[in-house]
C-alpha cells in the first residue's frame with residue numbers, strides 16, 4: 001500500500017505503487033521532481049500537439065483567466081467560445097454547421113449518441129440501434145463503454161451496458177466482410193448511427209484501416225439514412241497526417257467528436273459538431289425538444305481561449321510541415337526497423353508508429369506490459385504500451401534526434417522482450 005490517497009486512472013496500484021512525480025513540461029520534455037528529463041513520446045495520452053506549455057497558449061490562458069473565468073452557458077455566451085466555434089467550422093467539412101461544447105472525449109461521444117437518437121425521436125422515427133466497430137474505444141463512461149470493445153476494461157459493468165451491433169475490424173484483406181456486414185446492419189429499420197474512429201483505432205491497439213474503406217462505409221450509411229458519427233477524439237488535430245482523419249477520404253460525417261488536441265493539450269475541452277438537419281430536428285417552440293445535455297463547465301471561457309490560441313497556431317505556424325516531417329520519419333523508421341528481432345506488424349499512419357512486441361496476442365493484460373513500462377521508464381521515455389502493442393504518438397515539435405532515440409528504444413525492447 002502507498003501513502004498517497006490518490007487513486008490513479010488505469011493504474012494497478014498493487015503493481016505500480018510509485019508514481020513518477022512531474023514538476024514541469026516544455027516542448028516534448030517533462031522534468032521530474034528528481035531532476036530527470038523524460039521525453040513524452042505519447043503526448044501525455046495523446047493530448048499534447050505543439051508541445052508542453054506552448055507560450056502562446058499559456059499566454060491566452062493567463063489573459064482570459066483575468067477577464068472571465070466561467071459563466072453558465074445556457075442562456076449566456078462569450079467571445080472565446082464564439083470565436084473558436086467560427087474558426088473551427090472553417091476547418092471542418094462544410095456540412096457541419098453547429099458546435100456543442102462539453103469537457104472530455106467521452107462526453108463528446110455521449111453527446112453525439114444523444115444527438116443521433118434525439119434526431120430520430122423528434123422526427124417520429126423509431127431508430128435507436130447503434131453500429132460500432134470491433135476493437136473500438138469511445139471512452140470510459142457507461143454509455144461509451146457499451147459502444148467500445150468489451151474485455152477487462154468493461155467486464156464488471158456488463159450488466160449496465162446496452163446492446164450494440166458490431167462490425168468486424170476491416171483488417172487488410174478482410175475489408176469486404178466489414179462492408180457486407182455494414183450493408184446488412186444499416187438496412188435494419190431501427191439502425192440509427194454508425195459510430196467509428198476514422199482510419200485509426202487508438203486504445204483498441206493502434207489498428208489502422210484505409211481511407212477507401214472509410215469512404216465506402218460512409219456511402220453505405222448515407223444510402224440507408226444511418227447517421228455517421230466520426231469519433232476523432234484521438235485522430236483529430238493532425239494525428240494521422242491531415243487535420244481530420246476523415247479528410248483523407250473526403251468523408252463528411254453527420255456528427256464529429258473532437259477533444260484531446262483541441263487545446264493543444266493544455267486544458268480539458270471537447271466539442272460535438274453536427275449538420276443542420278440534426279440541429280433542426282431539435283428546433284421547436286415545444287420545450288420537450290430541447291437538447292437536454294450540459295456539463296457544469298460547458299465551454300469554459302479559459303479552455304475556449306486555449307482552443308482559440310491552438311487554432312491560431314494552426315493558422316500561422318508551419319504545423320502541417322512539422323506533421324509532414326514526422327510522418328516521413330515514422331514511415332522511414334517502419335522500413336528501417338523491419339526485421340528487428342521481437343517487433344512485428346510494424347506500421348505507421350501520419351505521426352503514429354506502432355508495433356507488437358512478441359508474436360502472441362495476449363491482449364491488454366499481457367504479462368510483459370508492466371516490464372515494458374518499466375523498461376521505457378528506465379530510459380526516461382514516456383512510452384505506455386497497450387498490452388503488447390507499443391506505439392509512438394509524439395508532439396509535433398519532436399525532432400528527428402528525439403524520434404531516433406524512441407526508435408532505438410523500441411528495437412531494444414523487441415530484443416529484450418520479443
Ligand SMILES: *Cc1c(COP(=O)(O)O)cnc(C)c1O
Pocket residue numbers: 104105106107109137138139140197202203231232233234235259260
Ligand atoms: C481518448 C478517447 C476518448 C475518450 O476521451 P476522454 O477525454 O478520455 O474521455 C474517446 N474516443 C477516442 C477515440 C479516444 O481516443
